[in-house]
Amino acid sequence: MLINIQNLFKVYHMGDTSVNALDGVTLTIAAGEFIAIMGASGSGKSTLLNILGCLDTPSAGSYRLDDIEVSGMSRSQRARIRNQKLGFVFQNFNLLSRTNALENVELPTYYDGRISGKQRKKRASDLLERVGLGSRLDHTPAQLSGGQQQRVAIARALMNNPPVILADEPTGNLDSHSSTEIMALFTQLNSEGITIVMVTHEEDIANFAKRRIVMRDGLIVSGPESAGKETAR
Amino acid sequence: MNLWMIFKVALRAISRNKTRSLLTALGIIVGIAAVIAVVAIGQGAQTMMMSQINSMGNNLIMVFPGSQNPGGVRGGSGSGQNLTAEDGESIARDLQHLVRAVTPVIRSGAQAIYQENNWSTQVQGVSIDFPEVRNWEMASGAFFTAADQRAGSRVCIIGQTVSDNLFPGDDPTGKSLRIRNMPFRVLGVMVRKGSNSMGSDQDDTIIAPYTTVRRVLQNSIFNNVNMLLVSLYSLDDIPVAKVEIGKLLRQRHKLGNNADDDFSTIDMTEITNTIGSITKLMTILLTTVASISLLVGGIGIMNIMLVSVTERTREIGLRMAVGAAPSDILLQFITEAMALSTVGGLIGVVIGIVGARTVGNIQQWPILITESSVVVAFLFSAAIGVFFGFYPALRASRLNPIDCLRYE
Ligand SMILES: Nc1ncnc2c1ncn2[C@@H]1O[C@H](COP(=O)(O)OP(=O)(O)OP(=O)(O)O)[C@@H](O)[C@H]1O
Ligand SMILES: [Mg+2]
Numbered sequence: 001m002l003i004n005i006q007n008l009f010k011v012y013h014m015g016d017t018s019v020n021a022l023d024g025v026t027l028t029i030a031a032g033e034f035i036a037i038m039g040a041s042g043s044g045k046s047t048l049l050n051i052l053g054c055l056d057t058p059s060a061g062s063y064r065l066d067d068i069e070v071s072g073m074s075r076s077q078r079a080r081i082r083n084q085k086l087g088f089v090f091q092n093f094n095l096l097s098r099t100n101a102l103e104n105v106e107l108p109t110y111y112d113g114r115i116s117g118k119q120r121k122k123r124a125s126d127l128l129e130r131v132g133l134g135s136r137l138d139h140t141p142a143q144l145s146g147g148q149q150q151r152v153a154i155a156r157a158l159m160n161n162p163p164v165i166l167a168d169e170p171t172g173n174l175d176s177h178s179s180t181e182i183m184a185l186f187t188q189l190n191s192e193g194i195t196i197v198m199v200t201h202e203e204d205i206a207n208f209a210k211r212r213i214v215m216r217d218g219l220i221v222s223g224p225e226s227a228g229k230e231t232a233r
Numbered sequence: 234m235n236l237w238m239i240f241k242v243a244l245r246a247i248s249r250n251k252t253r254s255l256l257t258a259l260g261i262i263v264g265i266a267a268v269i270a271v272v273a274i275g276q277g278a279q280t281m282m283m284s285q286i287n288s289m290g291n292n293l294i295m296v297f298p299g300s301q302n303p304g305g306v307r308g309g310s311g312s313g314q315n316l317t318a319e320d321g322e323s324i325a326r327d328l329q330h331l332v333r334a335v336t337p338v339i340r341s342g343a344q345a346i347y348q349e350n351n352w353s354t355q356v357q358g359v360s361i362d363f364p365e366v367r368n369w370e371m372a373s374g375a376f377f378t379a380a381d382q383r384a385g386s387r388v389c390i391i392g393q394t395v396s397d398n399l400f401p402g403d404d405p406t407g408k409s410l411r412i413r414n415m416p417f418r419v420l421g422v423m424v425r426k427g428s429n430s431m432g433s434d435q436d437d438t439i440i441a442p443y444t445t446v447r448r449v450l451q452n453s454i455f456n457n458v459n460m461l462l463v464s465l466y467s468l469d470d471i472p473v474a475k476v477e478i479g480k481l482l483r484q485r486h487k488l489g490n491n492a493d494d495d496f497s498t499i500d501m502t503e504i505t506n507t508i509g510s511i512t513k514l515m516t517i518l519l520t521t522v523a524s525i526s527l528l529v530g531g532i533g534i535m536n537i538m539l540v541s542v543t544e545r546t547r548e549i550g551l552r553m554a555v556g557a558a559p560s561d562i563l564l565q566f567i568t569e570a571m572a573l574s575t576v577g578g579l580i581g582v583v584i585g586i587v588g589a590r591t592v593g594n595i596q597q598w599p600i601l602i603t604e605s606s607v608v609v610a611f612l613f614s615a616a617i618g619v620f621f622g623f624y625p626a627l628r629a630s631r632l633n634p635i636d637c638l639r640y641e
Binding site: 055075076083090094098107108111112 | 238547550558559633635
């Protein structure tokens with residue numbers, strides 16, 4: 001199992017009150033899945049995705065990625081996991097402003113000593129070519145449309161060849177045309193074997209995914225078991 | 234992330250906010266410029282003073298008539314005490330294991346005339362050992378002889394300044410100039426020596442046998458001299474020689490056990506030490522000023538780095554999201570602070586050099602810019618960046634990625 005989450009809690013304390021953003025979530029995801037996480041606002045979708053992405057740590061519970069326990073890892077170990085195994089796509093793109101598309105895409109390799117300058121440029125421009133921005137290498141985010149910016153972000157997420165891409169409302173800031181383009185790209189990547197976990201509010205976006213998980217009040221109310229696992233049973 | 238990449242990112246971050254970076258670096262710029270300029274001027278002045286002291290002669294001890302009173306001021310020369318040329322000869326003879334040569338010096342102001350030129354200068358009456366004592370060679374002609382000295386002949390050697398003023402464009406050797414209406418034959422010209430540590434022109438002088446000066450110019454039957462210049466073989470012998478000279482002179486002057494010395498000695502090490510302590514004081518003073526400026530500059534850098542960390546929280550979050558470890562973030566911000574301070578340091582070095590040169594040109598001071606002072610200043614400014622950049626960088630590296638990404 002690529003991702004295996006057991007009884008995961010995330011508790012936010014605010015003064016006297018505390019919020020259980022995750023209230024004992026159990027979830028397994030097999031390699032090659034394309035998952036949409038849905039649910040009402042405040043149900044804990046982003047919280048779950050951030051923990052999956054090692055950007056945040058759970059209050060309790062176990063998270064195994066590639067059969068390695070992640071929840072007890074140090075900050076630099078988690079940084080390494082984010083660099084090597086995970087790619088992020090955010091709702092607000094999160095590109096470095098005043099930095100051109102090419103260098104934005106190169107960013108993950110800066111924190112990975114294995115790639116030379118020449119290879120890095122080549123790979124980044126190939127990826128931008130691939131997401132249809134081959135002619136926009138030296139455009140800064142301000143010179144790109146929302147959809148184009150999100151495609152740069154996807155190219156960046158792919159830069160270190162991660163097995164998993166995590167996307168929190170990737171089409172939340174886009175019009176329906178651009179959204180469809182992004183989803184086509186995701187579908188394509190998924191067909192090449194990349195696992196995609198995506199949070200969305202929109203029914204028609206969720207329809208691109210192969211499997212759907214619904215959350216409510218910090219719990220998964222439908223689809224916690226891996227489809228892959230089910231068919232295997 | 235390799236160091237060059239980190240440095241490039243840091244430079245870019247700095248150049249994004251040029252005005253702010255420049256203002257931030259101002260403290261460093263001023264501090265480093267001050268250090269460079271002061272060191273350049275100070276070292277230049279010191280080498281100049283040292284060379285002037287050395288130009289006074291070889292391992293010199295000066296013996297003056299009159300005691301050294303507790304205030305450190307000598308009694309006026311000729312105030313009852315006698316110091317004679319014979320004392321000098323005795324020092325040369327009896328202490329010959331230490332002493333290379335001795336010359337008495339008798340000074341007399343005089344107006345020198347050659348044809349329509351006249352020049353007011355100082356006549357020094359000395360012995361034939363004068364060139365050796367003062368380590369001063371002839372530019373042309375020859376020094377006077379022992380026979381001239383014995384006979385008190387009216388011969389002289391002139392300094393370059395006198396030569397320039399009395400014999401412009403002419404060779405003075407063999408000519409006759411007049412001092413107090415008496416003709417003196419010019420035997421030669423000394424090489425140019427420049428000004429001494431007190432700033433007076435050593436070439437503005439006429440040199441004659443002390444016997445001549447005493448007899449002809451001072452009309453004196455007494456044997457007094459203004460000072461004795463004693464040249465030693467070795468600088469290390471100065472303390473011993475001073476004691477020996479003291480003993481000898483007390484004996485010659487028949488001073489009782491309780492009597493004060495009726496002479497005093499000064500040597501070059503004392504002058505050197507005085508200059509050294511003045512230089513030290515100046516250095517301490519300026520180092521203090523520079524340190525305060527650098528401290529203020531460092532705090533400015535720390536402040537702006539804290540602001541920068543806050544401003545770029547989202548960027549930090551993103552870098553962490555794509556795999557930057559805390560150490561990467563730490564290094565990035567330290568490098569940025571260091572780049573800021575070293576750029577400031579570089580500008581400071583340039584301004585310091587230009588400033589020192591300008592001051593040197595205006596004041597006619599020698600300037601000595603040593604490589605080591607530039608390198609040290611540069612490294613020091615880098616160190617300031619690392620030191621004051623550390624805390625903001627540490628704060629940045631300890632941020633939580635998700636908090637950064639959510640930061641508005
Ligand atoms: N940093 C935080 N401090 C305190 N409470 C938080 C924090 N982050 C999230 N929460 C709370 O945790 C719960 C889950 O939040 P989360 O962001 O995961 O919701 P979501 O499902 O992504 O909602 P949306 O669809 O609006 O993005 C919410 O009740 C929220 O108020
Ligand atoms: Mg959310």
